[in-house]
Amino acid sequence: MTDMLSENETQGHADLFSKFDPLIEMRRDLLSTGVTDPFGLVMEKVISPTVALCNGRETILLGTYNYMGMTFDPDVIAAGKQALDDFGAGTTGSRVLNGTYAGHKAVEEALCDFYDMKHAMVFSTGYQANLGIISTIAGKGDYIVLDIDSHASIWDGCKMGDAEVVPFKHNDIEAMEKRLRRIPEGAGKLVVLEGVYSMLGDIAPLKEMIAVAKKYGAMVLVDEAHSMGFIGPNGRGVAEDQGCLEDVDFVIGTFSKSVGTVGGFCVSNHPKFEIMRLVCRPYVFTASLPPSVVATATTSIRKLMTAAEKRAHLWESSRTLHKGLTDAGFQLGTEEPQSAIIAVIMPDLERGAMMWEALLHEGLYVNLARPPATPANMTLLRCSLCAEHSAEQVQQIIGMFTRAGKTAGIL
């Protein structure tokens, strides 16, 4: 029998990996120029929210999204250690089974207080929060109208659900309205927007966009991942800053940026929101966050409620860096600083990678972003500031950029 099987002719073997060949080739070409792999950096030691040891060199961190510098806050760390001692290393269970500890309820309460909203639901990552909420609330026959520059987690949430997906041009209110107007009468509508778009660091005209969405009877979801903690009078984000948070049905956020750990969430005032805990698969079929993580998040969120001074300092740094890089001759993603992200536009991937490496040699880490993650096929060096960057570090950074820009032939 075995013999007979082995003698059978079988079809030629199709390598499932051949679809990745163009990317493999692109990477090989880039690395063959001798440039350090921009996607293979290892931090050997993290000294503070703004400094780490990379390749044995002390490096200023300017690409971490650690906006409020909470990763090394002594209260935050103490809370995490205590929770490790009291509750162990992990929950080994889903939130709806054995994975809800006192700490998970506490962090959801902290979020309700932070946003002044009735309901909060914590996911294991921010990615899962978008994936879960979007795919669950917009179903067959419903329409999702979203900005074309939306984050991958939003797109994946759309792809996982059964709704009709209708994108519109970035921040284009008229394009959004046209699409809302054309949706068949009676269909459910969800408009998905972001407060800060992380690639260029620009913000959305949420007030106008949400007013239009409401005019057409749409529910509104806003991802405030890159604004929590420092935009808006209470750090609730761009919607708060523009005075339209009350009209947002769902705010999506993350613990992996300003909060300084990992996890994601959705807050809402929808009266039926709690049913999400039973129907949202990325929430149900995942182990919950470790007790130490939710404990650090709770402490961090509560401290962020009163972090007005840190917020002011971060804005000051953002303005200084934006002006310094503009004056040095770099082309930036926004004309004015709109967030803690400052994107420096590179002429192409090759020179972008050269510049990235020159900065690393100067002792500065930034994010290299390239297509398809970027809008308009741009190569970007993305800088995200931290409230713990000193005024002196910001000046150092401007000097490093200027020198590296000359080395890489961009200035």
Added chain:
Amino acid sequence: MTMDRAETSARIAALIEPFNKKGIEVADATRFTDDLEFDSLTVMDFVAAIEDEFDIIISMNQQAEIENYGQLVDAVVKLQG
């Protein structure tokens, strides 16, 4: 119906022109990605132009089913009801 299709096809053909950088001759079997070399940004602008011209929505779900010009014309005829 055939008149509708011919008229729709003519209007779409006019809309393709500014995006057809290489001046490739467009027939029903012409593929957007492989023949006209549309990238994702071009697709977005082109779809928006068609949506505005016919006052319709071509969702991403529907776009996934459309590979060539003939399929697009058929879809637009159908969407106009």
